[in-house]
Amino acid sequence: MGGVGHTYKDSGVDIETGNKIVRGIKKILRESGSHRGASSHIGAFAAGYDVSRLNILNPILYFSVDGVGTKLKIAFMTNKHDTVGIDLVAMSANDILVSGARPFVFQDYISFSKLDEEVIYDIIRGIVKGCEMATCELTGGETAEMPGFYGDGEYDLAGFMAGAVDRHNAVEGKRIAAGDAIVGIASSGLHSNGYSLARKVLFEELGLTVDDPFENATLGEELLKPTKIYVQSVLKLIKIYPVSAMANITGGGFSDNIPRILPPGVEASIKIDSWPVPPIFDLIRTKGAVSDFEMYRTFNMGIGFVLIVNSSAAKRVVSILEDLGEKAYVIGTVGKQLGFERITLV
Amino acid sequence: MGGVGHTYKDSGVDIETGNKIVRGIKKILRESGSHRGASSHIGAFAAGYDVSRLNILNPILYFSVDGVGTKLKIAFMTNKHDTVGIDLVAMSANDILVSGARPFVFQDYISFSKLDEEVIYDIIRGIVKGCEMATCELTGGETAEMPGFYGDGEYDLAGFMAGAVDRHNAVEGKRIAAGDAIVGIASSGLHSNGYSLARKVLFEELGLTVDDPFENATLGEELLKPTKIYVQSVLKLIKIYPVSAMANITGGGFSDNIPRILPPGVEASIKIDSWPVPPIFDLIRTKGAVSDFEMYRTFNMGIGFVLIVNSSAAKRVVSILEDLGEKAYVIGTVGKQLGFERITLV
Numbered sequence A, B: 001m002g003g004v005g006h007t008y009k010d011s012g013v014d015i016e017t018g019n020k021i022v023r024g025i026k027k028i029l030r031e032s033g034s035h036r037g038a039s040s041h042i043g044a045f046a047a048g049y050d051v052s053r054l055n056i057l058n059p060i061l062y063f064s065v066d067g068v069g070t071k072l073k074i075a076f077m078t079n080k081h082d083t084v085g086i087d088l089v090a091m092s093a094n095d096i097l098v099s100g101a102r103p104f105v106f107q108d109y110i111s112f113s114k115l116d117e118e119v120i121y122d123i124i125r126g127i128v129k130g131c132e133m134a135t136c137e138l139t140g141g142e143t144a145e146m147p148g149f150y151g152d153g154e155y156d157l158a159g160f161m162a163g164a165v166d167r168h169n170a171v172e173g174k175r176i177a178a179g180d181a182i183v184g185i186a187s188s189g190l191h192s193n194g195y196s197l198a199r200k201v202l203f204e205e206l207g208l209t210v211d212d213p214f215e216n217a218t219l220g221e222e223l224l225k226p227t228k229i230y231v232q233s234v235l236k237l238i239k240i241y242p243v244s245a246m247a248n249i250t251g252g253g254f255s256d257n258i259p260r261i262l263p264p265g266v267e268a269s270i271k272i273d274s275w276p277v278p279p280i281f282d283l284i285r286t287k288g289a290v291s292d293f294e295m296y297r298t299f300n301m302g303i304g305f306v307l308i309v310n311s312s313a314a315k316r317v318v319s320i321l322e323d324l325g326e327k328a329y330v331i332g333t334v335g336k337q338l339g340f341e342r343i344t345l346v
Helices: A015-031 A069-078 A084-097 A117-133 A195-205 A219-224 A231-240 A253-257 A279-288 A292-296 A311-323 B015-031 B069-078 B084-097 B117-133 B195-205 B219-224 B231-240 B253-257 B279-288 B292-296 B311-323
Strands: A059-067 A102-112 A137-145 A155-166 A181-186 A245-248 A266-270 A303-309 A328-336 A343-345 B059-067 B102-112 B137-145 B155-166 B181-186 B245-248 B266-270 B303-309 B328-336 B343-345
Touching: A015 A117, A015 A137, A059 A084, A059 B102, A059 B137, A059 B155, A069 A084, A069 A155, A069 A195, A069 A219, A084 A102, A084 A117, A084 A155, A084 A231, A084 A245, A084 A303, A102 A117, A102 A231, A102 B059, A102 B155, A117 A137, A117 A155, A137 B059, A137 B155, A155 B059, A155 B102, A155 B137, A155 B155, A181 A311, A195 A219, A195 A279, A231 A303, A231 A311, A253 A292, A279 A292, A303 A311, A303 A328, A311 A328, B015 B117, B015 B137, B059 B084, B069 B084, B069 B155, B069 B195, B069 B219, B084 B102, B084 B117, B084 B155, B084 B231, B084 B245, B084 B303, B102 B117, B102 B231, B117 B137, B117 B155, B181 B311, B195 B219, B195 B279, B231 B303, B231 B311, B253 B292, B279 B292, B303 B311, B303 B328, B311 B328
Parallel strands: A102 A137, A266 A343, B102 B137, B266 B343
Antiparallel strands: A059 A155, A102 A155, A181 A303, A181 A328, A245 A303, A266 A328, B059 B155, B102 B155, B181 B303, B181 B328, B245 B303, B266 B328
8 A cells, every 4th residue: 555654663552563462472371281261362253261160059140350569679770570460360369358358360460661571471371370379361452552651661550350159158258356366378479559658667777788798698689578378278168168258458458458347336356466477567567667557557567368267266267278289377356346446466 | 536647548549539530430321311231430249240131042242452553642642541441341342242242331440649530531521432432331430540550640441341142143254265254344543552653653752742634634533533333333243244254454554463363264355445544553554664564464444343254245344334323445355365364456
């Protein structure tokens, strides 16, 4: 059709490179044999998901969307991009898990201005690994080239999860009662929350770098540790032992996420010496002169997921979780609400 | 718990403002009476979606994730943010619609570094309106404050859609045959694709501004026109008259999206004078010296959605669509593939 002039490529968007990236992503998906249902990242006819495959009589669907937050900055600083995809899946998977739902489909959104192809593939490799851990399929996604939005080599990620549970097994927190015990499952570190504060203290105030040694590794490695995905152990646990409620310790940290799930009239009393707080939190607290109040409402403080159970079962729940490979602790109790606070740290 | 030191707010993330925004969003959702199922933007216990509410015997689920691309830059330039949410919903809704699926749940991701609260509310108002047009519920979303990622007042959006159709009504393109007619439904303008090229030509090369007059309005208003959401008319049409296949004209423009849905051995022949190309495309083509080849593989050229139907029904399909309020045209035919090309523009 002739004519010399502007092309889309001139303007910063390269459809041919885009198509090449789609092919690269498809290859990664094909090579990850575990995803029977994984289809193209961008397909003409997206494969539908037949609800009968869920094998659930009365399915209730749960959806979650989330990002990784400024933990991405650590990936930029260390130029290591193959684990933030695990974080991305974890954020939504643990969110859905709170209702007792099993994740079955995940889709990602990767947005950038100028990004090396290999970085995109590394991100996808992390997502694929996260989907394996969360027992779900990566059925689609979008790689959005946005000239002028991001710094060179920087990107943002969003993830979308669908999960399902039978109507009769959905965990809705209605059973919570004064006297219940609170069980916490260990986190792997910061997970994906509080990085703006952590970076400010560690890098700006203390002048540390990602290459500085920290606990037999580097500070960068510590800060990039993937968020734990609790799907497999928690779904096994709640088949054996029903729980009253669960909370994902995410934005708002330890203090904000537990009160949210409590019915009126009760409060959580947490013994903060009942589990080991990982060294990274102590470093931020002591060297950064961050108050306890601020620490517990910003970070998970070593507890990534919380279960509320009948007190008579607390020890058994901990032992089942330990058998499933988790570190778990009885960290507190639910009691009658006495004052204004919904959570007391003692 | 005492101690003076860093707070999360110092580091650029303000949980209290975040909670205030969540309350503001909840208010907008409550006020939009049409969303019975719309729950909190960020809820402790997300409401599940009972599959039985779909009223579909053998439901197949379809999922889509997409963004608005650099059309967002026009919103930044005009400081008008209450329509990009419609675009966001449209991108996923029209994508799912291609399979004959009705959208039922939407969730959004809004990412920014520093953003006026009112801008967030305007974005949400657009999303709520888009969800009404797409007949789906906004059941959740994430507002991600990412210090250092975006320019002041700038943001990125991603949207996630779930839709469903009965197994026996899923449109999979298997019926396409040589001799079929191709029907196009008019777009409202650029929709959400090709903005990097459009901005380069209009603003950089021609030196126009968003305030310049264009067709009884301003150029900014033209460029911000919301993407059409074809859900209601197309779902009504395919109940009356079954189609062989459908294509959403999106990234890759007119030329790339039609061949993708064709089975091997056939090609699409398009009469490019069979519909009126809106003036905005002519402006970009003539003043920007962009080739036809580039125009048709970047922009929708006035056709936002394409249906492939039995040739005997083409006129009836057009007339049904016109009755439903759309502008529609028979724009071409499917024929035996003769050469290498899967689409010929004549």
